Amino acid sequence: MNVRAKLLTLMLVLVMMPFPATAQDDPPEIPAGWEIGIDTPQDTAPIFEIGLDGEVSVKFWIDNQNMAAMSLDIEYDIPFDGSANGPDTVEVGAQTNKTFDFTINQIDVAAFAASQSDRFIVTGTVTDYAGLPTTGGDSKDGEGNVTIPMVVDLTIDLSEANGPLNAGTISSLEVSVKNEGNAVDSVYKVTVTDSCPLLDVSGAEELEGVAIEMGKNLTQILNISTSDSHPTKNCVIEISIQSRGDIDAGRSQTADSDESTVSIVEDRGDSSDGSEPSNNDDDSSNDGDVVSQNWTPIWPGAAIISLLLGALTRRRN
Numbered sequence: 192m193n194v195r196a197k198l199l200t201l202m203l204v205l206v207m208m209p210f211p212a213t214a215q216d217d218p219p220e221i222p223a224g225w226e227i228g229i230d231t232p233q234d235t236a237p238i239f240e241i242g243l244d245g246e247v248s249v250k251f252w253i254d255n256q257n258m259a260a261m262s263l264d265i266e267y268d269i270p271f272d273g274s275a276n277g278p279d280t281v282e283v284g285a286q287t288n289k290t291f292d293f294t295i296n297q298i299d300v301a302a303f304a305a306s307q308s309d310r311f312i313v314t315g316t317v318t319d320y321a322g323l324p325t326t327g328g329d330s331k332d333g334e335g336n337v338t339i340p341m342v343v344d345l346t347i348d349l350s351e352a353n354g355p356l357n358a359g360t361i362s363s364l365e366v367s368v369k370n371e372g373n374a375v376d377s378v379y380k381v382t383v384t385d386s387c388p389l390l391d392v393s394g395a396e397e398l399e400g401v402a403i404e405m406g407k408n409l410t411q412i413l414n415i416s417t418s419d420s421h422p423t424k425n426c427v428i429e430i431s432i433q434s435r436g437d438i439d440a441g442r443s444q445t446a447d448s449d450e451s452t453v454s455i456v457e458d459r460g461d462s463s464d465g466s467e468p469s470n471n472d473d474d475s476s477n478d479g480d481v482v483s484q485n486w487t488p489i490w491p492g493a494a495i496i497s498l499l500l501g502a503l504t505r506r507r508n
Contacts, residue, residue: 225261225283226254227315229335230290237335238308243342245273245298251313251333252290255283259321265291266316270309270337273298280318295337304405305341305374310334343436344372345403345446349413349428355454359419364451366395366430367410370403377402378409379435387426387455389418395430415453423457 229237230250239247255261262282267275277293295311317329350365370376378398385392394413403409415428431448 223258224256225317225331226256227313227331227333228252228254229313229333231335238338239295239335240338240340241271241295241298241300243300243340245300246294246296247337248292248294249311249335250290250292252288253281253283253315254288256286257320258285260284260287261317261321262319263315263317266314267293268312268314269295269298270311271298271300271303271339273337275311281315298337298339300339301342301344301371301373303339303373305339305372308336308338310336339373341436341440342373343376343434343440343442343446345370345376345378345432345434345436347430347432347447347449349430349449349451351451352453355456356415356417357456358417358421358423358458361414361416362453363415364413364428364453365410366398366413366449367408368398368403368432369408370405372436373405374436375402375404377435379433379438381433382431383413383428385426385428387417387421387424389421390426390428390453390455391416392428398432417455419458421455421457424455426453426455427451428453 228251230252231237239249241247253263260282262280264280265278267277269275273295274297275293275295278291281289281291283289293313311334313333315331315333317325317327319325346369348367348369352362352364356362368378377400379400381395381398383392383395392413392415394411397411398409401409413428413430427450429448429450431445433443434446437444437446
């Protein structure tokens with residue numbers, strides 16, 4: 192085969208070979224699909240602390256990348272026996288990102304340990320595109336976490352006095368602090384006041400700084416002493432406490448307070464020797480029978496002498 196024949200054969204082969212399609216023949220890439228998520232500031236982790244009222248406000252977003260508007264049903268899965276208050280259905284336009292508000296609420300934060308965290312889920316399910324119902328059950332989830340706050344609840348109970356307290360003697364009262372919060376706490380500061388300047392109360396400072404577990408009590412005895420010259424008076428003793436949990440949270444409020452009244456009886460000495468008459472003796476001297484004692488008694492013979500003198504006088508006449 193000559194050279195010309197070889198060239199013709201090669202050209203026929205090249206013509207018959209398939210050529211790949213050019214890039215211009217490929218269909219353009221069109222964004223499709225959608226996403227759901229929890230909105231957080233500055234791309235931080237979606238972790239939210241529940242308020243002391245058992246609520247927290249949250250937002251979720253839906254990014255519709257499709258060329259048609261879409262409608263979705265929304266469901267919420269909330270931990271800690273909580274509920275959600277938010278939209279049940281939403282609509283998002285084509286190629287639109289939209290944010291929706293909802294509230295996690297009805298959580299009894301005191302029933303759970305402080306700092307405990309659990310996941311919540313927001314589920315979106317597509318129900319139609321551009322008004323045309325779908326049956327595929329296209330669902331996606333957005334997830335976040337909620338954290339239980341510290342509930343500070345220290346209560347204090349001061350016992351009542353068993354009876355009056357004599358001046359110059361010593362007695363005691365029992366005080367009990369209970370932790371009804373949801374974390375270990377302690378008394379940061381205790382303050383004792385009373386309405387009697389000659390009364391002294393000690394021992395309350397022993398309550399400070401002692402860790403109290405959840406649901407547990409801390410008991411202390413307060414010593415009460417009075418001056419020998421204390422007058423008879425009812426003295427009101429008041430005790431108040433501040434919580435370490437409040438102080439750490441920047442709150443300087445009083446956690447709780449209670450009061451008790453102690454009757455102080457003045458010591459007047461022992462008057463049982465009879466040296467001074469009692470009130471009953473004084474009262475008896477005022478009885479009606481005592482009136483006759485104010486008259487001088489009459490001698491019985493005076494009446495006979497008066498009769499004889501009268502008879503002699505008549506004879507002379």
